[in-house]
Amino acid sequence: MEKSTDAELMGQVLKKNTRAFKILYSRYEMRVYNFILRYTGNKEIAQDLLQETFTRVWFAAHLFNLETGNFRGWLYTIALNIARNEMSRKRYAYDYAEVSTIAFKDEPVNPRTEEPDAAVERADLQNAISQALLKLSPLLREIIILKHYQQLKFKEIAEMTKTPEGTLKARFHRAIAELKELLDPREL
Amino acid sequence: MSHENKDTLLALFYHEVTLPEAQKIREHLADCEDCRKYMHLLNQMDSALNQWPEANPLPDTFDRILATIPERWHASHVRPAVSARPIFNIAFAMVAILLLIYFVQSRMSQLPFWPAFEQNWLVQTLGSYGFVALVFFGLGAFITLALAPILYFDLNKRTLHI
Secondary structure (H helix, E strand, O other), X not given: OOOOOHHXXXXXXXXXXXXXXXXXXXXXXXXXXHHHHHHHOOHHHHHHXXXXXXXXXXXXXXXXXXXXXXXXXXXXXXXXHHHHHHHHOHHHHOOHHHHHHXXXXXXXXXXXXXXXXXXXXXXXXXXXXXXXXXXXXHHHHHHHHHHHHOOOOHHHXXXXXXXXXXXXXXXXXXXXXXXXXXXXXHHO | OOHHHHHHHHHHHOOOOOHHHHHHHHHHHHHOHHHHHHHHHHHHHHHHHOOOOOOOOOOOHHHHHHHHHHHXXXXXXXXXXXXXXXXXXXXXXXXXXXXXXXHHHHHHOOOOOHXXXXXXXXXXXXXXXXXXXXXXXXXXXXXHHHXXXXXXHHHHHHHHHO
16 A cells, blocks of 8 residues: 555545555655745644644545545645634734744754854744744745745646645746855855 | 747757757857857756755555545445434424414404404405414514614624624
């Protein structure tokens, strides 16, 4: 079953096979989690939304087209909608940027391989990147995450978001320009 | 640089062009300073964005998902128990109203002016019980409408206070 395609596994998920569901989860957990984490900038929210995304996959399996469906695109569409809904709620609108600054504090420093100063510098740089990304408007952040981090093609993103490819590319150019402004040149 | 060129460079950067197209763009890059600058910017941003490393979700996430599935399934598939209480309430209210009408009618029929009153066309049309019912519901409607503004503003006031 480990070598089955996503569509084959979804066929099994439709029959309520939890083993197939777990394989699918293992294939995509990191990607979906990091997608949501970069979108929201908050580990707790990302954790909750990852759970919500896969719960929806289980319950909405009958909506997936086993013949022609692209599971990755379908999964990202679910995750994106959940993340968009969550971030549109006002309760996170004011504090998510601050929360993101603690995103790297719990990452251990290996004293044998990394000097403490270098580790601090690395954490500062990571925070600067995450802060800059979180300062972008949601649509610009979305395109950077889907294109750069998730390595999706513009065509796939266009299908997922129901947005013309040209619009997405224009957003990408704008996002790059804004990121350049936001990031200090010495940090690049 | 035109927008079209930027899109082409973006396609090259993310390997979304065919080999002949890539070759053509590279030839253009050799001659175009603006395009080279934009490619440099894309490279800079690419390395900057790569500084944000991937993180791991909690290891027990899948177990948590599995744990929530039966609860949600139950919630979405089990119908709430049908309660007979509202039906009893309505039946009780109707019986009470009918008894009240019967009681009022029997009291009114003992009044001295009732025989003359019974000659009235409305009483003759509706019957004595029908007439009492009409008076009863008319009064009820009047009181409700009279109280409605008071109740409405009072509730609004309470909402504002909350």
